[in-house]
Amino acid sequence: MSRLTVDLSKEISDRLTEIARKEGITKAEAMRRAFALLSVAEQExxxxxSLGIVREDPQSHQLQAIGRVVGI
Structure with missing residues (x-):
């Protein structure tokens, strides 16, 4: 496995720490998942x-598009 040093703003570093804590994963794993999402976005x-944001109705299980991810 290769190693990478990244300079992050305080805001991004704090958010990364928060996400990792909430998900119960390391910051490195959070970064790997972020890269995986970026890779999927690039391929699509x-x-x-494009990538979309959907909401599932809990009763009917129908999906409703509520947004689109742009700028990735």
Missing amino acids: KAKGN
Whole structure:
């Protein structure tokens, strides 16, 4: 496994720490997951697709698109 040193702003570092704590994972694992999401976004963008944000109705299990992820 390779090692990478990254300079983060205090805001991003604090948010990364918060996410890792809430998910019960290390900050390194949170960064790996963030990269995986970025990788999927890039692959889908190359196909002309985009990532969306959906909400599932708990009763009908129907999905409702409520947003689109842009700028990735």
